[in-house]
Amino acid sequence: MSNLMSTKLDSTNYMIWKLQISAILDAYSVIEHLDGSIPQPMQFLTSDAGVQSVNPTFLAWKKKDKAILTLLYSTLTSPVLAMVIGLSTSQEVWNTLEERFTSTARANVLNLKLELQSIRKGNESMNTYLQRIKITRDRLSAVGVLIDNEELLHIILKGLPKEYAPFASAIRTRDGILSLERLSVLLQTEEQSMKEESDPLLNSALAMFVSNTNKPNTGNFGNPSYGSPSYGNSSFNRGRGRNSFQRGRGGRSPTFNSNFTLPNTSFQQQTHQQSSPQGKSERPTCQICWKQGHYAIDCYHKMDFAYQGKNPTTKLAAMASASNIQHTQSAESWLTDSGASDHIIANANNLSPQVLYQGPEQVSVGNGQNLPIQNIGKMHQLPFPISNKNAISPFELVHADLWGPAPVVSTNAFRYYLVLVDDFTKFTWVYLLKHKSDTLTSFSQFRAMVETQFSLPIKALRSDCGGEFTSNQFNQFCASKGIIHQLSCPHTPQQNGVAERKHRHLVQCALALISQSNLPMSYWSYAISTATHLINRLPTPNLRP
Template sequence: MPPKYSNSEDKLSDKVSETYSNWEQQDQLIFMWLLASMSPNLHSRMVGCVHAFQIWQSLHLYFETQTRARVCQLKSQLKGIKKQDSLNSYLLAIKKIIDTLASVGSPVDPAEHIQIILDGLPSEYNPLVTSIISRTDPYSVTEIETLLTTIENRLERQKQEEQESLNMQANYVQFPGGFQGRGQGYFRGRGQQNHRGRNRENFRGGKSFGRAPSRGYDKQNNYNRPICQVCNKPGHTALNCYHRFNPQYQDSSAQQVSNSSKTQQKAMVTKGNLDYQSNVSALMAVPDTFYDPAWYPDTRATNHITANASNMAGKSTYTGETKLKMANGDSTSIQHIGHSYLYSSNSNKPLFLKNLLHVPSISKNLISVSQFCRDNNVKFEFTANNCCVKSQDSKHTLLEGHFTKGLYVFHNISVGPSVCNSVTTENSNSIRELPNNKCDLYRIWHAKLGHANYKIVHDVMNKCGVSVSKNSTFSLCKSCCLGKLHKQPFYYSNTVYTSPLQLIYTDIWGPAPIPSSSGSKYYIEFIDAFSKFTWIYLISNKSQALQCFSHFKNMIENQLNSKIKCIQTDGAKEYLAFSKYLNDHGILHRISCPYTHEQNGSAER
């Protein structure tokens, strides 16, 4: 800041020096520029400032205080941060806060960075934390992150192994406690159903005389021994069974079962008290070699699944890497993918099984409830003892199932290519061949019915006993697109403008989601048709459009020494208010047709 007076004489006469005058002029320009560039909420903090450097000092003091508060907040977050989700997200959260501190001028020391990481780790990382703290040579942050990532992978693998060991407990099948006797299969007493014998499956009945307790060496846990799910013999589990790698093996009791639907009702009651027969029946392990032809609805399944490839009407080998994930967390491979048809005695039309997966290792055929409803326009109804599938249109029952052993099951249905090649209606003896491509069938009847919409075609074909898939699977009909157009094509204009202001395009844009620093939410633009030069004015409301045009007209006509001949707008209300003003100044007003923004294309773009 130069001195205001050159000497004492000038000070007495109040004569300001030329150097000070030039500086003061530049200072005031900077002063006004700073005020204009600020948001309105900062203007109140600049009260009392006369020079530009005073504004800078006020801004520095204000933002320095804000920065200190922000630094305190970030450091408080660092102290309270803990590992909750994955290690990667935990380390990234710490790195983000530390980078923010560095950007505001408060960097964090690497040693403090490492300490913050270690403080937020759970107790399972305590051995690693102890070894890091006791190390003489300090680690770097990168080395700490690498060590933690390695430990996390080991912990995850250990948890997975523990979970697998817990899942293996499903292979242990035990008898209810309370059997008594001297040895394996030995029961003695005068209680109800008196059994006596020293060999397995050697029972001799008697009458009930009242003395129920029998003798034995281990009164509670003598028969609480694991039963193998492969060979059904006691004393070992399926993991240690000699026959576990033989997929063709069946124990003698399982070979006597005639069909798969009865195998789940058999119980291993060859030893033990017969009073526990109903409880022991739930403990039987069914070998994987039995095939269940019934179909089970599953609300959690994303696709239909079958273990028998003969159930598929069309199939192709699956070459992808995706595996089928089951409820217990295991994954199994998919052999084929295809489709099939499902028939019931209650329906004369086939029901589609799209995206049917062939998984040989699955034990039951599953119907995906969500996919089945979408593909066949049906709904499922579940009651206490029954379930049924009904048509959404006719409310007719198409499938009926029953509740058996905790599951809903459909028995009397036929699935496969042998029953999917024809459909026989109740009112006609003719057989309609099902087309291989439902899209081609829909397009043929769509054209035969005069290019009717999907609902009409769907209703007609349903009444004729022919099923059509969803409309979303069909492509657009080109003839319908051309025949139903209600607009003529727009061609390029051949009009050539030879001088500025012959025609002005204008349009209003807004409202903006975030207002400008001056509170404006809209802007109005004026485009010269000759030069394509554009002028933009910020406005707070659309009602300011006429005022902006008046300012624009006075400015542009004065600068170019020419008059505006014509203006083109859309039919918005704010432009209808231009009519009187334009008539008074002899300016033509061209308005585009309703809902035809193409006519005002230069402004709309």
Template sequence: MAMENPFTSENNNIIATPSVMERTDPLYLHPAECAHPLVINTKLSGIENYLEWKRQMEIAICSRRKVGFLTGGVKKPVNDPLKEATWETCNSLLINWIHQNVEKSIKKSVLYTKTAKEIWDYLQRQFSVSNGARKFRLNKELEDLEQGEKDICEYFTELSILWQNLEQMCDWPPVTQEVAAMFQHEEAQRRNYKTNEKVVVDNSAFYVGSGSGLKEKDPNMSFCTACKKKGHVRENCWRIVGYPADHPVSIRFPEKSVENKSRSGPQATNQGNYQGSGAKQYRTANRSTEIFDLVHVDIWGPYRKETRTKHKYFLTLVDDHSRATWVYLMHNKFEAAKLLMLFYKFIETQFSKTIKILRSDNALELTEGDNKEFLLSKGIWHQTTCVDRPQQIGVVERKHKHLLEISRAIRFSSDLPLSFWGDCVLTAAFLINRLPTPLLRNKTPYEMLFNKVPNYDRIRVFGCLAMVYNPVRDKDKFIPRGIPCIFIGYPLSQKGYKVYDIIQKKAFVSRDVKFHETVFPCKIKNFAQFIPSLHSGKYHQPEGSPVVNTIAEFVDPEMHTEE
């Protein structure tokens, strides 16, 4: 039977006019739908891309309100020749859309099928097969998928496609948009460090193992019944077989060394890593043989309270041989790369040495961008830790612990406000470099670095009262000549002392200082009566200012609310 064309001149007005047929009616045909073909990005080629093709077709057809022809929701009208002709036109239009978006071989198999629903059901039976082989293939693709050079968006899209395909066949976890957003944020941060030219170095041909090498942690660690620690057995425990000769315990207690132990069992060797021992993986038998052969570096922060100079981080560098420590305060962690370059120039000029190995964690500030290019240009081997293994940079991690312990002690003893924590850390580093340690056979890091004993004449009690000579010439011969200050550290490039003016609230360096090492201004109540200069014409408390009980409260009024 010949099918009427509803778009002839006599029927065109009836079908296309919204007054006769509503636009929301599935049978309504817009002239543009016949004039422009429906083409999607994916052509159906087989079982591999059926789900992706099906989803795209559903979206495209649903946007034209014709999805009911595929699901059977729009039945062929009866006893109404006009609507029946319109239905046949819509059905033919959907068949044409399907033919346009499948491969030729598939098109031939459905060429003589009469309705769009029959074609749709046939393709679903043919290609939507949920079997074990397909599940295995999808899982294998998911397992083998790697990000490589792709960005987060492209990589996440490929993951989403595999997850959605698996969702059709089994219960699979939904796509976690929050995780994708988190990784995209991380990638955006990484882009801040990327340079125009990409340099990739991956060469282990000239690898030379050092005594400070890393030892991989065994997840199935045994347990020692002697020291109650994991990682070794009783027969190999140092408490049983003795400690290596250069271990701190052997230095302090020679009777506990390997040489003085006669117990049977495997002996701890003094070459390379301690094999079969109770040491943690960052414990090594030998330090570097020369200064700056190996430098450990790490960033601490951010701290919740800024220093008085608005710093929130500090960078720590530790020489493996001498255990000398350098600390740099930082406003943000991105300053680390620049400081490392300046540190390299410093040791190159002052010690005529170069860094051979730099060991750190995987912080972006140290592994990407300018710092990465600088290390490669200088031939410095950059060693990084495994994920979640801070033990592998145990030297600098323990140094942080030592720095913070001393910093807390000197701040508590002086009762300084929390905003002075930066001065506490710098002073702690100054003191640690001049303290003898059993690890260096009771030598100081300063002595290992400069081959001479440090001078202790400059050492003063941190946070004590320091009366600084006032160089200001004044006609009044009876005003105080001393400025009440707090001693807060040692300057790097000046032969003097760093002090903090209590009244003017500023730090400066002076060599004309008289210390009162048993007096701590921040602990004194009614300090206005204790220091007569506060009542002079030059220093006075402003009228209407709140009553202040201690100097610490005067120096930092927010210290009580912050702490």
């Protein structure tokens, strides 16, 4: 049976070894011999006359035990085999190995947790990185410590290099929990895509076209006999020619006329410089992810607002240009015609004549705002108007927001907290959470408390667009209870300012309490609860009669 085992037991693969050996022993109906279901029979039998004889059942049991013991020995490596020297039965060997590799001692569990948290991808392949995490997770499972999928996903994303930051941000902002198998496929696909982007042989003709080396003109492809390059009838004709730079029907040699002359940094000259061993290879740089090899209009992050940060309009504006202004645009560069009736440029020297605009028209930007033309090179976001809508009764409007994950897990295993603020009284409730998915449970408990203690319904709830507030279960709960759920616009925390400001107040008070009491940061959950209790009892203008 030992030939059925593909793995020998060492210090790192106990779970895999146990899975294989258990399946083999179960298939041959001898697993009961190890787990104690079949007890060891007596070695001798005593007759009524007081004569002892060897028990035949014991002999059969001992023969089977020796066979199983031989199988176990054949699947152990030398270091592990040394651990079971001196044990006489297969059950003793089995129990010793299980106790050795599934020790639930606190030190062992802590070491495994620290090992899992410290795993980093580094320069190894994605498959190797994920396999290391899975092995450590299996070792924790063997000692009875279960790691849920959401926490394991966070550990995997935390161990990725900074090049995977856009990917990690997109995964964290997804609605719902992604399965580990699906995440593994996405990570390996992302790894392959990054390898292809970093391959210099994959440069496209478009990448060569936008590179600008600003070198003196040497003629077409460096051959002075062609003279100054210009558009002709044969070099860019569309037909069936095989030459990649002349597509005329007859494949004629490049002859040029003087109908339209290119600047010195022409396509032909740049192509020569790109192919020349001495020329410096330049590739287009995306203004959204700042990776080379593609433009902003082709970037797959262009609709990922979570990746683009709090000022997505700045990133989206880059799609109006096909090249990076800072790196590739100069006085002699070609500019892409976007088809727009008006343009905004970064260098006023490109305008001729340069006259200040005095008209009343405004510029419409991507978020729908109209900005006045002030003839300056700096643009500011318009201020948000002060809200004049105040609740006139308790729980007419409740502000909610989720804080976390905390940089340090609390002593009672909390990583988040949910803050709920009544707009009328500004009274605050805080619910400590272990997972973001506990938000719905905590809010349902808060609603039940309000209806029982105050006999008032919650009429409206205002929150941001976090996945914990936009899930189908949360929306169905609000709809079933008649609660109007108001969502702030994406990347506009000002519209949920009451809850956002309350976060700052709570965290500042909690940090002051921790500092004053000389406690470690792992006690932040107690500090947040204490800060909430104190803030609710401080004088406030809302309590004036």
